[in-house]
Amino acid sequence: MRKLPFVVLAVLAMIVTACSGGDGGSTATSTPGARSPEAGTSAAPAPGATTAPDDCAAEYLGQFTTREKLAQLLTVGVTGAEDALSVVRDHQVGGIFIGSWTDLSVLTSGELEQVRAAAKVPLMVTTDEEGGRVSRLGSLIGTAPSARETAQTMTAEQFYNATLDRARAMRDLGITVDFAPDIDVSSQPDDSVIGDRSFSDDPAVVTEYADAYIRAMHEMGLGTVLKHFPGHGAGTGDSHLGAVQVAPLEQLATRDLVPFRELIDTGSAVMVGHLEVPGLTAPGVPASISPEVMSLLREGSGYGAAPFDGVIFTDDLSGMAAITDRMSIAEAVEAALVAGADNALWISTDAVGQVLDRLEEAVAAGRLPMDRVDASVLRMADYKQVPRDC
16 A cells, blocks of 8 residues: 655744754655654664664654653643643643634634744644544534445545545644544444444445545645554444443454555554453453554554554543543553553643653653653654654
């Protein structure tokens, strides 16, 4: 599957704040999700090879304190411009999330530029804009049919063209990452937790329409996120309400994981759901905090996919009972990052300080190795396409 360009426009406005010739740990032409040597490590150079990429990575990482590195691995929901400015200025979080509760004037008043200016490096401005009932920006960019209705009423090429228009509108508002497409394979009723958010119960149809969506979003410079790994479409319930179990891995591999396998090299990030997989996850441990699931995704061999060295996001860790019934937000964020996620998502800024306190403690105690933190910080820089020409 081709790799597609993704240029976060905020980079252009903020490159002067990055390291003195660029940032990060890969070349400026890298593509989000493209496989490269593990970030934060260095292979022996060939004779005559330059070590500039490693020097550049070290320079990028060197601008952050340990606490700020950890903050780069957080994406938090904001209520509006003041909340966003405060959490970026005070903590240097890597991303903010625009939800249904957010005062959308932050996107229309020009205040977003103040928020971006407070960040040391380009800030992700993220949202959930799937169409249908999952639409945070409908009042600003108009509505769109659900995924299921889309696949039933238009061709994939028509969907690509329609998505171009919506992606352009999102970009113009300042959105840089859309937590979409939903590539769950589902025949559940429309109003169930996935239901009409799924393009189809046929993995090939899901793949075709999701591919069209990704191509359009990337063409307009927005990042995309495949969700919900390893597949929520036939889950036993709603992870917003409690624990959810899906089929064993060998069954997922023939259905639910097919779109992930086909789309893993598109430059998209991946969101891991709060799903228990018999025979893979430990009892009572959702995929979002499971080292076994993170390894499955990274290695790919367990479901016939290419290895994945892109960004792994968690699903919301603070508003879904599959997690909150088990642990606090600080415990959940630590568990997710220790398991192998690169970025922890939740829907408010209330606990950011507490979370960072716990993560610093986890680093000091050796539960969260510093080289793992550095690797995730560099993956985030790659995903945001922070230029690296130092």
